[in-house]
Amino acid sequence: MRLPDLEAWAIFACVVEHRSFSGAADAIGVSKATVSKAITRLEAHLGQALFHRTSRRLTLTENGKALAAHAARILAEATAAEEAAHDAATAPAGLIRLTAPTTLGLARIAPAIAEFLAAHPGIQIDLHLSDARVDIVAEGFDVALRIADLPDSSLRARRLGAIAMHVVAAPAYLAAHGRPTHPAQLGEHPCFAYTNVTGPWRFSGPGGTEATVRPEGPLRSNSGDAILPALRAGLGIGVLPDFIVGPDLASGTLEAIMAEWRGAPLALHLMTPPSNLRPARVEALIAFLTERFRHLCDTET
Incomplete structure (x- = not known):
């Protein structure tokens, strides 16, 4: 039985993290030649290239990408084992x-x-x-x-x-376009999607009733902060978590609507x-x- 070359796997993980042989060498305190030899040794053992090398750039091959997470786990587990022994004392x-x-x-x-x-x-x-x-x-x-x-x-x-999640809009928008009282009415309004919440908007209401809405509108973003200016400008309705929209609700810049309907909490x-x-x-x-x-x-x- 041939044992795995754990040193080479660990060095491979360091090269991936630092995106260069020299960066990995500096991080672990060895020469660049030592890093290069370890990668060459691992590639020879695996029978496949891990990096595309040019004079200006180092990039992972498809095989290298597939193996990078395994290498990171090997390094993390070995490091954790040593640190656990040290931390015990x-x-x-x-x-x-x-x-x-x-x-x-x-x-x-x-x-x-x-x-x-x-x-x-x-x-x-x-x-x-x-x-x-x-x-x-x-x-x-x-x-x-x-x-x-x-x-x-x-x-x-x-x-x-x-x-908690809140359905919100600016007072000016609600004054001009009406105040929805049921999730089904949201389809009549431009809605801004917070894409960290995947899929449709789901609500539970009086008597255990449920409703689902797929938001349609001119803006979607994985950042709730990026949606706030459009909401404050009175351009539509959004569903955002409390930690993003809480200050606007407190100041009155935005209002919570559909109080009888609760969005699924994050x-x-x-x-x-x-x-x-x-x-x-x-x-x-x-x-x-x-x-x-x-x-x-x-x-x-």
Whole structure:
């Protein structure tokens, strides 16, 4: 039985993360020649090229793309095993890479992270805010906070709390075009779609009745903040989560409508790579976020 070349797999993962041989070499403290030899050795063993190499650019082959996530998992599991052994005898310390949605990150997560760091001076956090869906394994994240659908069943998911949704419009729009009282009436209005909430809008109403609407309108975006100006300008109706539209409701810039009908609530989930092995610092952050966001994001209680 021939054992896998774990060093070469780990170096391959580093090259993918840093997008260059020299960047990987600097990150792990070896020479560029050592990195090149490891990749060549792995390619020879696999019988396929992992990178397209030119004098100016390094890109993954199709085979390389398919294997990158496996390499990232190998590196993450080995790193976690070593760190778990170290952390058993020391206080949690080191770097945690965390990704989260932009608006929620700025409004809620960043203040929470400041509190966490104050309690754990040995930990550093690399916080990546993006409304795009991030491949947390391939990109080397320890923890992801996600909203809405969770199609990747290979990740480990923990539901933190519900986030209420509001059907909203500007007072001027409602004065000019009328105030819908039933979801079926939304089809008569331009509606702005928040694409982080996939599929049709679903509502539950009086007596347990249900209704489904497919929004049609001139604007759709994966960023709720990008929809707010059009709503404030009185151009249509939107369905947005409380953490985005809450300040506008409080100021009266926008109004909530169809009070007897509730949109399906979003849930905030904490995602981690599939491995059960996690450093103590990551476990500490997971415990903190689980407790903090169970209440902070549950706007329905």
